[in-house]
Amino acid sequence: MANAEPKGRIVTDSRRIAEIARGAKRVAVLGIKTEQQSEQPAFYVPAYLQGAGVEVVPVPVYYPDVTRILGQPVVRRLADVPGEIDIVDVFRRPSDLPPHVDDILAKRPKVVWFQSGIRNDEVATRLAAAGIEVVQDRCLMVEHRHAR
Structure with missing residues (x-):
């Protein structure tokens, strides 16, 4: 297929970023915060x-006693x-x-x-080399709102 998007790259194109945000159906949030930190982006996004x-699949790094978020x-x-x-x-x-790279690669x-x-x-280069698209330094909430 000639127009197929290449897999595994660092994405900077605004149209592709909007496409990714709009197409998200299932998102795992690494480093999510709990309801007690509701004023922080890692919760409200x-x-x-x-x-x-x-x-949303919560994957917190801290809060070992928390069993549910959102x-x-x-x-x-x-x-x-x-x-x-x-x-x-x-x-x-x-x-x-860097310590999360192997876990991310295991999930693909x-x-x-x-x-x-x-x-x-x-880290972005390592993930892209493994066939994963990477977006850096962008807010998924902002991009999702604009892409709708």
Whole structure:
């Protein structure tokens, strides 16, 4: 197919970013916060997505006693999420990303999305080389709202 989108690249094209945001049906949120941190983007962005009809799979890094976030069961590793994931939405500091690469690669999501302020070119390059599209330093909530 001549016009097929290549898989595995660092995405900077606004049209493709809008396409990715619009097409998200199931998003695993790595680094999601709990309801007690509802004023933080790592909670209100996934809450917005869920309210917009996107299935959100919470994958918190902290909060070992929490079993549900946004009414959904918590999963501790991306590799343990059942089924396919359209996007892994990442709320982690750039320096904290490398330890998550193997877990992300084990799950093989279509897209890994680093939220606003999050950029790690080395990690992005590794994920893209493995066939995963990567969006860096963009807010999924903002892009989803604009793409609708």
